[in-house]
Amino acid sequence: MxxxxxxxxxxxxxxxxxxxxxxxxxxxxxxxxxxxxxxxxxxxxxxxxxxxxxxxxxxxxxxxxxxxxxxxxxxxxxxxxxxxxxxxxxxxxxxxxxxxxxxxxxxxxxxxPRGIRVAGAELDGVFTLRGLADAEAIRTQLESATNITIIGAGFIGLEIASVARAMGVNTHIIDFAERPLKRSVSAKTADFLTEAHATQGTQFHFKTAIVEITGAGGRVTGVATSNGRHLPADLVVIGIGVxxxxxxxxxxxxxxxxxxxxxxxxxxxxxxxxxxxxxxxxxxxxxxxxxxxxxxxxxxxxxxxxxxxxAGKAVPYRKVPWFWSDQGQYKLQIAGVAQEGDDAVLRGDMASGRFSVFRFRAGRLSCVESVNQAADHLAARKLIEKSAPLTPELVSDPAVSLNQLAA
Ligand SMILES: Cc1cc2nc3c(=O)[nH]c(=O)nc-3n(C[C@H](O)[C@H](O)[C@H](O)COP(=O)(O)OP(=O)(O)OC[C@H]3O[C@@H](n4cnc5c(N)ncnc54)[C@H](O)[C@@H]3O)c2cc1C
Missing domain, CATH: 3.50.50.60 (FAD/NAD(P)-binding domain)
Known part of the structure; x- marks a missing residue:
């Protein structure tokens, strides 16, 4: 044509x-x-x-x-x-x-990236991350940094924290919510990730706001928080969404x-x-x-x-949304879209670091969050696509094959 x-x-x-x-x-x-x-x-x-x-x-x-x-x-x-x-x-x-x-x-x-309206946001050493140029600048700073403060415990904030810790940089994350990924994952998955990051040395400050980003000579020196602390920082990354x-x-x-x-x-x-x-x-x-x-x-x-x-082959868009995030040794994969308040049902053993959380809305599977469980994730995409009739009892039973349910 x-x-x-x-x-x-x-x-x-x-x-x-x-x-x-x-x-x-x-x-x-x-x-x-x-x-x-x-x-x-x-x-x-x-x-x-x-x-x-x-x-x-x-x-x-x-x-x-x-x-x-x-x-x-x-x-x-x-x-x-x-x-x-x-x-x-x-x-x-x-x-x-x-x-x-x-x-x-x-x-x-x-x-x-959304900006932040707080004194000091314009200082050198304060970044957002969207493009190659941002990543290049943050990487260069990380190579010689002692302390980083990340504002926002979302996917990008947690991923940067994993990298910073692996590079030996003291890492603080501030968020005004009471847990990370508040809008994206269940409390179960969020608590697991909080623990995983904390074990690697990341320090979380939940239910905390930023009062000011402090500086000297035009360069960032730290972050003053609403609970009266001053976190020293060689660089600050703002990751509060887009x-x-x-x-x-x-x-x-x-x-x-x-x-x-x-x-x-x-x-x-x-x-x-x-x-x-x-x-x-x-x-x-x-x-x-x-x-x-x-x-x-x-x-x-x-x-x-x-x-x-x-090209002349119109079909309505009907794909199950899915997403992944790599955080240190953990790969989080999400199929579907959850809403706060959706029920959360565990499959697997969180202590093993491999599990999935099945979310239900009005009795229907809305979303599956899998940590180091790629097979669950792949089955979940099919289960959501097919609107498979499932119950919390069925998905939490490890003897039940998700692939068979999806077939
Ligand atoms: C750091 C980071 C990590 C991510 N990690 C993951 C992940 O692990 N898994 C995942 O699924 N997703 C991830 N994402 C999200 C994913 O990259 C985006 O969802 C995806 O890139 C969206 O594609 P897009 O084409 O809609 O937008 P983009 O890839 O952002 O492309 C839009 C482009 O349009 C350009 N543009 C805008 N306006 C104009 C204009 N007026 N004229 C010309 N050009 C213009 C922009 O500069 C940009 O280059 C990540 C995103 C970031 C920033």
Missing amino acids: SRGRVLIVGGGQGGFQVASSLRDEGFDGPIAIIGEEPGVPYQRPPLSKAYLMGKVSEDQIRLRPASFYESRTIELFAPERAVRIARDLRQVELESGRHLDYEHLVLATGAR EPSVELARDAGLKIDNGIVVDQQLLTADQSISAIGDCAQYPTDFFPHPIRIESVQNAVDHARCVAARL
Whole structure:
């Protein structure tokens, strides 16, 4: 088939995948990616894991080498920022003043870290982590640091803590919740991870707020907390979540909620504009209301769904969300999406460091959190997809095979 240009804004996980999958689907029209970061698209997960630790290089985290884009005739405009969508003209304006037209526009603009409004947030040595440049800067500081304070006990905060401890840096994590990953995992899993990190030497300060980030000569020296302590720090990382990058869509008059609002085809109300990945809020069978998910799986599967539609094979998006996080010796894998208050049923023995927590909402399996239990995780994805009729008694019985239930 021969078509007009598919223009993709955002050269991250989702943007790359749309372009790649379009070619896999046999789309032979022009494809262009506009990406504000320099270089070719790369994977973000290693930025808080192996890359931060210095175990993999920049080249190793690139999704594909530069030659891939040439050989598949995918134009890459990077670093270039898209500043405006002219929907009437079907054009995108770039910061450089250039205009690119499209037949279909895919917004894959991702998300950016939330800032913190506290005195000292602007000091040298205070970071957020989203891109390669951030990871590079944090890694350099970690190499000579004695103390790090991480604000926010979310996935990124816990992963950075694992790396920092492994590098011998004294590590403090502050969070105003009473446990880590409050919105993402059950208290059972959170308590296990707290213990695991504490055993490795990370010091948690829960139910604690930051009063000030202190400094001297423009450089961070520590963090003053609401319970009157001063934690010395050579660097501070703020990991309090992200905000979807929606301003292009908003300025173009598209609907925004907790992300760019799309339907089950991942289309906005403008049938020539899709939105995918971290920036998109979509309806799903697996949660009571539309969701926005920040994960590689979500960005990749969204991208594949849009590419298939643009290649003439439209199907509604219906994938079970899943996610992983590496924290020291523990791999946490999550299938489905839980809500606070979902019941939590243990399968396995937490003391062995290998277990799963099955979450139930209104008698239906909503989510499974697995720690070092990859087989449970794979079965869980199928069980959730099939809406398999399960009971807490069934899943907690180690003699019951999850694979058989999923089959
Ligand atoms: C440190 C870190 C660790 C992570 N670890 C995991 C993990 O272990 N497991 C997991 O599943 N997920 C993980 N994630 C999340 C995962 O990386 C994201 O969900 C995924 O990258 C989302 O893909 P995306 O394409 O939607 O957005 P992104 O990959 O963020 O790409 C969006 C791109 O669009 C660009 N952009 C935005 N606006 C414009 C514009 N106007 N013009 C041009 N370009 C623009 C941005 O600069 C960015 O390059 C991690 C994320 C981070 C930051």
